[in-house]
Amino acid sequence: MTWLITGGAGYIGAHVVRAMTEAGERAVVYDDLSTGLAERVPDGVPLVVGSTLDGGLLGRVLADHQVTGVVHLAAKKQVGESVDRPLHYYRENVEGLRILLEAVTTARVPSFVFSSSAAVYGMPDVDLVTEETPCVPMSPYGETKLAGEWLVRATGRATGLATASLRYFNVAGTASPELADVGVFNLIPMVFEKLTEGAPPRIFGDDYPTPDGTCIRDYIHVVDLAEAHVAVARALRAAPGRDLTLNIGRGEGVSVRDMIDRINTVTGHHRPAIVTPRRPGDPARVVASADRITPELGWKARYDVQDMIASAWEGWVRRHPGAVLD
Numbered sequence: 001m002t003w004l005i006t007g008g009a010g011y012i013g014a015h016v017v018r019a020m021t022e023a024g025e026r027a028v029v030y031d032d033l034s035t036g037l038a039e040r041v042p043d044g045v046p047l048v049v050g051s052t053l054d055g056g057l058l059g060r061v062l063a064d065h066q067v068t069g070v071v072h073l074a075a076k077k078q079v080g081e082s083v084d085r086p087l088h089y090y091r092e093n094v095e096g097l098r099i100l101l102e103a104v105t106t107a108r109v110p111s112f113v114f115s116s117s118a119a120v121y122g123m124p125d126v127d128l129v130t131e132e133t134p135c136v137p138m139s140p141y142g143e144t145k146l147a148g149e150w151l152v153r154a155t156g157r158a159t160g161l162a163t164a165s166l167r168y169f170n171v172a173g174t175a176s177p178e179l180a181d182v183g184v185f186n187l188i189p190m191v192f193e194k195l196t197e198g199a200p201p202r203i204f205g206d207d208y209p210t211p212d213g214t215c216i217r218d219y220i221h222v223v224d225l226a227e228a229h230v231a232v233a234r235a236l237r238a239a240p241g242r243d244l245t246l247n248i249g250r251g252e253g254v255s256v257r258d259m260i261d262r263i264n265t266v267t268g269h270h271r272p273a274i275v276t277p278r279r280p281g282d283p284a285r286v287v288a289s290a291d292r293i294t295p296e297l298g299w300k301a302r303y304d305v306q307d308m309i310a311s312a313w314e315g316w317v318r319r320h321p322g323a324v325l326d
Helices: 011-022 055-064 079-084 086-106 140-159 187-197 222-238 256-267 293-297 305-319
Strands: 002-006 026-031 047-049 069-072 111-117 162-168 170-172 202-204 216-221 243-248 253-255 274-276
Touching (some): 002 011, 011 026, 011 222, 026 055, 055 086, 079 086, 079 140, 086 111, 111 140, 111 222, 140 162, 140 243, 162 222, 170 222, 170 305, 187 256, 187 305, 202 256, 216 256, 222 243, 243 293, 253 256, 256 305
Parallel strands (some): 002 026, 026 047, 069 111, 111 162, 170 216
């Protein structure tokens, strides 16, 4: 099969491209390069620069490359920005998806994998979040991902398109330093940035109803996440018309304080964190139930939090060599 991977020059997208090609699948990358990096695309993999809002170009790419499946990762994904720019997020994430699905169904592409997010759940008051946990997103970003799931599922039911919506939890780590996340929006790179500056890492609130008072999250290695995409893609190919909604996590929670302690150990910095006020909307605990995906696909996460931190640090040091202590 030939898979069109939208957002394939991004952090997660580049890992999905690598996993697909290593598994013997053909890939074509479609990316507007607003945040993606062309150098992440492997030699031999075509890169088409374009927007998902350009239906004409999408149609030509699907036809020219004889695409038989799509993995849709291209999206705007910053929660805070989505609050400030909701119309922009709905245009890019929902209208862009609608236009892509229109091109996909017109071209009779049989399989479609949608990159969703644990943000669809909002603030679930449960120990483990299952795929049946009610979805109550708390930001326009989360709303666009939930609306995207609805749109993908409805299209599949109407046309026979095999679909999967993958709800990512907290993605971290890297397969190799050059593919590391260059953004500083998630906990691990935020801590790296403070340590590099010689400043203490920050904990946003330590009065949550958790064992150490800090928020608990489920972290998934980006390599495991990419391999899950391969498993899903093959499952859709084997079962035309199939509809899947799956959590992609490890089912293990790690608190913010524990994560910072582990980061200090890996990096050798040992700089105590400081506590600042809570951020609005941060739930105390969001941990995935990963019970559905293993029997469905035979996939299971292989890497632990230590692997995520160590690999992410290698990528950080590649871009910030001064971060290493003498």
